Amino acid sequence: MHQLIALLGLGPVHLTGQDISGGTVFRLAANHPEDVRSLTAIEMGLAGFGLEGLADITHGGTWHIGALAAPGIPELLFAGRERELLGGWAFPSMTLVQDAFTSDDIDEFARTYARPDGWRGAVGLYRSMLSEGEELRELADSRPLTMPALAVGALGGPFTSATLDQVAAGDVTSVQLDGVGHYVAMEAPEQLATAILDFVATVDAM
Numbered sequence: 001m002h003q004l005i006a007l008l009g010l011g012p013v014h015l016t017g018q019d020i021s022g023g024t025v026f027r028l029a030a031n032h033p034e035d036v037r038s039l040t041a042i043e044m045g046l047a048g049f050g051l052e053g054l055a056d057i058t059h060g061g062t063w064h065i066g067a068l069a070a071p072g073i074p075e076l077l078f079a080g081r082e083r084e085l086l087g088g089w090a091f092p093s094m095t096l097v098q099d100a101f102t103s104d105d106i107d108e109f110a111r112t113y114a115r116p117d118g119w120r121g122a123v124g125l126y127r128s129m130l131s132e133g134e135e136l137r138e139l140a141d142s143r144p145l146t147m148p149a150l151a152v153g154a155l156g157g158p159f160t161s162a163t164l165d166q167v168a169a170g171d172v173t174s175v176q177l178d179g180v181g182h183y184v185a186m187e188a189p190e191q192l193a194t195a196i197l198d199f200v201a202t203v204d205a206m
Helices: 001-010 020-033 051-055 063-069 075-076 082-094 103-114 119-129 135-143 157-167 189-204
Strands: 014-020 036-042 151-152 172-176
Touching: 014 189, 020 036, 020 119, 020 157, 036 157, 036 189, 051 063, 063 075, 063 119, 075 172, 082 103, 082 157, 119 151, 151 157, 151 189, 157 172, 172 189
Parallel strands: 014 036, 036 151, 151 172
Antiparallel strands: none
């Protein structure tokens, strides 16, 4: 990402990350603050700052994290069942806005996961989540975020804001979207766009 920003000559950028992309965007913002004008985190956590708890099924965590991280299991259990998994479990269980996902949406998500190595990206992110906590804690201690940050919470409540508060040197702006599930961009695109654009405009006016 650092090299892409440099190649395209776009920096510093307004960076946005959602959910399990947290480790990726945090690394970029911490290691290359010159690339990042602001950071917006949407329903996002970080390993080392509580995210691993979502894999602890004995304390309310969810089964799919361990299943995705286990070598060979996604290909064994999920391959050929992409539409059933996404349309029958993942989207309904984490969505609060009715009809946020159309049948066509689910077909497209299922199509992309059904491609060869379609689970590879998700598998890698979940495995990293369960192993990179110490590394991210050390990075946060040595290079806390210095750019303006926005935390957008929905189904996860204050989790995103609490995470950013632990890794940012300055104040974190927080927006809570009530009545919205985990898939914020699909469930409340206009509310999310307004929150991000208002924040970015404020940052650009500084």
